Amino acid sequence: MTQTALAETGPETPNVAAHARAWLDANLPGTLREDRLQDRAPTVPELCEWEAKLHRAGLVGATWPERYGGGGRSLRDHLDISREIGRTPMPESVNSIGKELAGPIIMAVGTDAQKDAYLPAILEMRDIWCQGFSEPNAGSDLAGLRTRAVQTSEGWVINGQKIWTSGASKSSRCLLLCRTGSVEDRHRGLVLFAVKTDTPGVDIREIRSIDGARHFCEVFFNNVVVPEADLLGSPDEGWAAATRVLSIERATNRMHRAWRFENQLRHLVRACAADPATRRLVETDYRRQIAAVSVDIDLLKGHVETLVGSLIDGNEIGPRGSLPKLFWSEAHQNFAALALEIVSQFPVTMSDDLKAVKQRMEDIYLKARAETIYAGTTEIQLGIIAKRILRLNRGA
Amino acid sequence: MTDHDLTPDDFTDTARAVMNACAGAGGTAARMSLLAEAGLPGILAPEAAGGMDLPLGFAVPVLAAAGRGFLAAPLLETMLLARAFAGVDDAVAADLAAGTTCATIAWSGAFDGTTGLVGAAPLAAESDRVLVFRTDGTAVLVSKGEGVEVEAAATLEVDRPEDNIRLSKAAGPELPAERVAQLKAEAQVLRAALILGAAEDCLDRASAYAQERVQFGKPLSAYQAIQHSLARDCLAVETIRNSIARSLSPHCATPAAAARATFVGAARLGSRVAESAIQVHGGMGFTWDVPLHRHLRMVKTLAAQGGAADLLEAVAAELMAGEDSEAEEMKRAG
Ligand SMILES: Cc1cc2nc3c(=O)[nH]c(=O)nc-3n(C[C@H](O)[C@H](O)[C@H](O)COP(=O)(O)OP(=O)(O)OC[C@H]3O[C@@H](n4cnc5c(N)ncnc54)[C@H](O)[C@@H]3O)c2cc1C
Numbered sequence: 055m056t057q058t059a060l061a062e063t064g065p066e067t068p069n070v071a072a073h074a075r076a077w078l079d080a081n082l083p084g085t086l087r088e089d090r091l092q093d094r095a096p097t098v099p100e101l102c103e104w105e106a107k108l109h110r111a112g113l114v115g116a117t118w119p120e121r122y123g124g125g126g127r128s129l130r131d132h133l134d135i136s137r138e139i140g141r142t143p144m145p146e147s148v149n150s151i152g153k154e155l156a157g158p159i160i161m162a163v164g165t166d167a168q169k170d171a172y173l174p175a176i177l178e179m180r181d182i183w184c185q186g187f188s189e190p191n192a193g194s195d196l197a198g199l200r201t202r203a204v205q206t207s208e209g210w211v212i213n214g215q216k217i218w219t220s221g222a223s224k225s226s227r228c229l230l231l232c233r234t235g236s237v238e239d240r241h242r243g244l245v246l247f248a249v250k251t252d253t254p255g256v257d258i259r260e261i262r263s264i265d266g267a268r269h270f271c272e273v274f275f276n277n278v279v280v281p282e283a284d285l286l287g288s289p290d291e292g293w294a295a296a297t298r299v300l301s302i303e304r305a306t307n308r309m310h311r312a313w314r315f316e317n318q319l320r321h322l323v324r325a326c327a328a329d330p331a332t333r334r335l336v337e338t339d340y341r342r343q344i345a346a347v348s349v350d351i352d353l354l355k356g357h358v359e360t361l362v363g364s365l366i367d368g369n370e371i372g373p374r375g376s377l378p379k380l381f382w383s384e385a386h387q388n389f390a391a392l393a394l395e396i397v398s399q400f401p402v403t404m405s406d407d408l409k410a411v412k413q414r415m416e417d418i419y420l421k422a423r424a425e426t427i428y429a430g431t432t433e434i435q436l437g438i439i440a441k442r443i444l445r446l447n448r449g450a
Numbered sequence: 451m452t453d454h455d456l457t458p459d460d461f462t463d464t465a466r467a468v469m470n471a472c473a474g475a476g477g478t479a480a481r482m483s484l485l486a487e488a489g490l491p492g493i494l495a496p497e498a499a500g501g502m503d504l505p506l507g508f509a510v511p512v513l514a515a516a517g518r519g520f521l522a523a524p525l526l527e528t529m530l531l532a533r534a535f536a537g538v539d540d541a542v543a544a545d546l547a548a549g550t551t552c553a554t555i556a557w558s559g560a561f562d563g564t565t566g567l568v569g570a571a572p573l574a575a576e577s578d579r580v581l582v583f584r585t586d587g588t589a590v591l592v593s594k595g596e597g598v599e600v601e602a603a604a605t606l607e608v609d610r611p612e613d614n615i616r617l618s619k620a621a622g623p624e625l626p627a628e629r630v631a632q633l634k635a636e637a638q639v640l641r642a643a644l645i646l647g648a649a650e651d652c653l654d655r656a657s658a659y660a661q662e663r664v665q666f667g668k669p670l671s672a673y674q675a676i677q678h679s680l681a682r683d684c685l686a687v688e689t690i691r692n693s694i695a696r697s698l699s700p701h702c703a704t705p706a707a708a709a710r711a712t713f714v715g716a717a718r719l720g721s722r723v724a725e726s727a728i729q730v731h732g733g734m735g736f737t738w739d740v741p742l743h744r745h746l747r748m749v750k751t752l753a754a755q756g757g758a759a760d761l762l763e764a765v766a767a768e769l770m771a772g773e774d775s776e777a778e779e780m781k782r783a784g
Contacts, residue, residue, distance in 0.1 A: 130701070323769050337770055345766035352711030356693030359701065377688050439684050440677035444657055447671075 066128045070116075074138035077111045082144055089143040089321045091410040098224050101148045102179040113139065114153060115177040118161070122173035133309060133362045140313025143321065148221060152176040152183035154307040155299050156229045159246070163287030163295055172227070172248060184225040184251070186216040186273055187296065193218075194434050196231075196296070197241040201275060203232035210247065210285065212255075212278040218428075222258045222271035225251050230275075231296055234289055244292030248284045255279070265420040304429055305361060305375030311382055312354040315389060318418060319347055322393050325411040331401045332408065343392055350385040357381055373442035376435040383425040383432065390415070390422040458508045464488055465512040469519030478576035479552055481523040486549025491525065495532035499543035506636060507698045510643040517647030520744055522609040524554040524572050526640050531555070531581060531591070534633045539623040542591065553579040553591065556615050557755040560585045565618045567601075570755050574600050574613035582620055587627035590620045597621075607751045608744050635706065638713035638761075639697055641752045645720035646690045648745035652727035653683045655742065659731055676730060683726050686719035707768075714761050717753035724749055 086096055086104060096104075108114045109123070116132045118124020125131070147153060153176055160172050175181040192199035201214025212232055222228065228249045235243040251258065255278035260268040287295050308314075323344060326332040336344060357378040365371070393415040400408055426432040440446045468488045472481040485491055490512055495501025502508075509529055516525050531553050532546035545551040554577040558570035562585045574580050580598070583589045592598045597619035605612040625633070657680055660671040670676045693715055697708035724746035728735035735742055 320769070320772070324772060327770060327772075341766045341770075342762055344769060345762045348765050348769055349711045349714050349762070352708055353689050353693050353715045356689065356696040356708070356712070359696045359699065360692040363695075363699065363701070377685055380685055381689060433678070436678040436681040437674070439681035444677075444680055444684055446657065446660065446677050446680060 066130050070127070070131045071134040071138055074113055074135045075141075077113065078138055078142045078144070081107065081111070082142060086145055087143050088145065088414055089317075089410060091406045091413065096145060098148060098182075101145060102182070104144075105147060105149060106179040109177045109179070115157075118157065118173065118177065122169060123177040124173075129362055129366055133359065136309035137313045140310030140315075141317050143317055146308070148224060149176065149179060149182045150308060151185045151221065151225075151229065152181060152227075155185055155302060156183040156227070156248070158302055159229065159295055159299055160248075160286065162298065163246075163291060167283070168248070168286070181227050182221065182225045183227045183229055184219050184222040184271075184273075185299075186219050186222075186228045186230040186249075188218045189215060190217050194431055197244075197293070198237060199231060199233060199244075200237055201230070201232045203234055203245055203247070203280075205234070205289075208279055209282055210280045212247070212249070212275045212280060214275050216273040216275075217271075218261075219258075219271045219273045220269060220428075222251065222273050223260050223268075227251065228256075228273065229286075229299075231292055233292075241293040243290060244296065245289045246286040246292045246295050247280050248286055249278065249280050250284075253278050253280065264423060265417060300430060301371045301373075301375040304379035304435070305371045306365070307429075309358060309362075311386075312351055312358055315354070315382075315386055316348075316351050318393070318414070319344070319351065319389060322396065322411055322415060325407050326396065329405060329408055331404075332399075335396050335399060340392065340396055347385075347389045347392060350388065354378070354382055354385055373438050376430070376438045376443075379429060380432060380435045380439070383422075386418075386425055387422045390419040394419040456504070456508070458511050461493075461508060462511040462515065465490065465515035466519065469515045469521050472521055472523065473519060478523050478573050481521070482528070482549045482552050485523060485525060485528075486547070491528040491549055492532050492547025494529050495543055495547045496536045499532060499536040499540050500547045501532060501536070501543075505698075506639060509640055510646075510694060510698070513640055513643035514647035514650070517644035517649075517745075517748065518651040519647070520609045520741065520748075522573070524552070524577060524610065526637065526644060527555045527572065527581070528553055530633050530637060530640070533636075534625055534629045535591070535623060538625060538629065542623045551579060552577045553581065555581040556583070559583070561590075561617050561620050563620075567614055567616055569603055569614040570612045571600075571615055572607070572610040572612055572755075574615060575602070575611075579622070580615055581625070582615065582617065583630065584620070587630060589625040589630045589633075591622045591625075592617070592620050593622060605751070606747045608747055610748070610751070612751065612755075635709060638709045638756060639694060641756050642690060642694050642712045642716035644752060645716040645749050646687070646694065648748055649683075649687050649690060649716075649720045649723040652724045652742055652745050653680070653687055655740075656680060656683065656727035656730040659734075663732075670730070679726055679730065683723045686723050690716045690719055707765075710761050710765065713756050714758050714765070717749065717756070717758040720749040721746065721753070 112125050113135050115124040116127045116135055117129055120126040157173060157176050160168055187196060189199050203210045203212050228251050230247045230249045232245050233243050234245055255276040257274040259272045261270050261272060262268050263270060323336050326336040361378060397412040397415045400412055468484060471484050475481045475484055489502060492501035493504050493508055493512060496503045513526060528546050532543050535543040546553055554571050554574050556568040556571035559568035560583045561568060568582050571580050579591050579593050581589050581591050594600060599616040601614040601616050603612055603614040660676050661669050663670050693712040696702055697705055697712045702708050724742055727742045731740060734740055
């Protein structure tokens with residue numbers, strides 16, 4: 055399997071960034087702005103409508119082939135658009151698993167019929183995808199997963215349980231990793247499906263997370279029958295496809311991150327500096343620490359922009375995807391800890407601007423706890439770097 | 451092969467070989483002429499000054515090799531001076547590029563026109579000339595002699611010890627303020643390149659040692675605590691490398707801010723890698739003969755020469771002013 059689906063190099067479009075910026079400035083509804091005090095969280099239909107609009111404006115799926123509703127453009131254009139998306143205080147996609155994980159995987163291993171059926175539906179927000187990999191006994195050790203798929207005359211019959219499945223209760227399709235043999239087979243005999251979540255026997259239960267949200271879920275599969283047409287790739291290709299998904303997830307997914315961090319930092323600084331009650335916090339007390347966060351953001355941009363250049367040159371991501379993942383997750387946690395310390399010193403009586411920044415930073419702080427856990431924990435990334443980049447296991 | 455076909459990587463092997471030769475040479479002048487034989491001091495200077503007229507990116511592998519190889523010569527300074535004097539005083543630039551004049555820069559302090567002390571001049575005692583910054587932003591390349599005395603100073607550096615310069619007059623070829631500003635800006639990425647080489651060498655030595663040294667019946671590299679520490683060092687090295695690449699890329703929207711962050715980041719991350727390599731070596735790491743401390747000394751000295759702490763203040767000032775240089779750049783482009 056190659057990275058070509060990801061780095062598909064169409065022509066670079068001049069001024070794609072200027073278009074993106076102008077469009078976002080003109081079209082982001084006030085109710086979706088993360089830098090404003092909101093009385094309620096946006097609903098899934100509102101978010102779907104917004105994301106479908108982003109797609110029609112050419113800001114989503116830039117590198118996907120036009121045949122599937124994409125822009126047929128270069129990865130560099132995607133980077134240019136991502137910068138503008140990051141600079142705009144808008145919600146994270148409710149379908150990033152569809153757009154950034156399922157989509158590229160389907161392009162790599164799917165049949166033409168599957169591509170036609172699944173891909174445009176992702177960009178148009180008709181299908182929201184979730185990722186069913188982790189299980190109660192298979193987290194870091196993903197190859198220990200037990201959910202079984204048995205081929206029968208009616209199709210594949212699936213039994214087992216997934217957990218921590220983000221957005222499952224809002225999704226219509228699940229990128230599901232199962233095994234055909236026994237647990238002892240480890241990464242052999244793993245198989246990927248695109249399961250419709252309304253299939254009889256699929257039972258989804260939300261789990262409340264530390265930020266109070268009900269976003270990740272447990273998903274139970276009880277004699278769920280999946281048609282052959284929803285098998286992705288060949289039955290033994292599951293592990294190769296899964297590791298590819300994970301390296302994408304670590305390296306290129308949410309390419310806008312560095313610029314979103316910068317937007318969050320600038321929001322914090324701007325709001326504090328504008329208020330006499332909090333100005334001292336950013337201008338004096340935490341001045342150097344804030345500058346150090348800004349340096350980290352530039353260093354993160356270095357990882358992202360160099361990685362994009364390397365993909366355009368045709369290189370594989372492989373274990374090197376662990377480097378940006380480790381860097382962004384920890385840099386963001388450092389920022390979040392600093393931001394929380396600053397907003398925790400706000401006075402009791404606050405302007406709406408201060409309330410908005412306090413709410414945003416508290417939410418970021420809590421959500422950032424997950425960033426060193428999902429997409430492979432910090433310890434797992436360090437192990438990958440040690441063993442597969444530094445090759446320290448030789449002779450050990 | 452024309453210059454056009456060259457890539458920066460083509461210089462890595464040559465540079466490493468020259469650095470090895472320099473390690474065996476006696477004295478700074480001898481090292482400068484070895485470097486000049488390979489054309490390295492003039493790599494950035496225009497052809498009119500006898501240089502190769504290559505972009506800044508070509509100096510990166512050369513200085514990385516210098517950092518890795520403990521080069522005891524003011525190569526970074528000479529490269530920058532040969533480029534800065536070209537067009538201002540071609541004869542001076544040509545002497546620098548040819549390695550016939552050995553020059554350095556007093557990175558700290560500025561001369562107010564009457565009398566004073568400037569400092570942080572690597573290897574000034576063994577150089578013929580020293581660039582001295584003036585309080586008005588210009589600079590002058592003074593020759594040692596009357597009114598220009600080198601004074602020994604306390605210095606952390608072993609391979610490129612710093613000296614002070616006591617001045618009562620400052621005469622010589624001059625650089626206008628904009629050339630001085632450009633030289634200082636270019637020095638940031640080049641310092642990061644020296645740090646990159648030193649950090650790579652620290653990581654290589656620590657990884658090799660961890661695979662050799664056996665305790666509790668296993669090589670140190672079999673222990674997860676050691677693996678994770680080395681993995682973090684690997685991330686640090688790659689972060690420096692990628693940030694240098696980004697700040698020199700034609701696609702970078704904010705090269706000045708990127709270069710500043712590259713240097714500030716390299717100063718912090720490079721120290722981390724050297725400190726951690728010492729830790730992995732145990733008692734051996736604390737010995738004078740294991741050269742990790744020389745890398746650490748260089749990184750800390752470069753951090754001070756480039757004013758890493760002051761640069762952080764500049765970053766803060768821009769943030770407070772609400773300046774988003776990248777967004778401004780975009781608006782102009784759009
Ligand atoms: C917010 C959130 C969203 C998620 N979304 C999804 C999703 O959509 N789909 C999905 O499939 N999964 C999802 N996950 C699951 C995630 O991938 C797992 O939580 C992760 O892989 C860790 O597995 P675990 O929770 O079983 O922890 P464990 O593997 O049990 O790890 C517990 C701790 O032990 C450490 N550890 C484990 N093994 C080692 C080792 N060999 N050496 C040293 N330390 C070790 C870990 O680093 C961690 O600190 C999500 C998780 C979170 C928090």
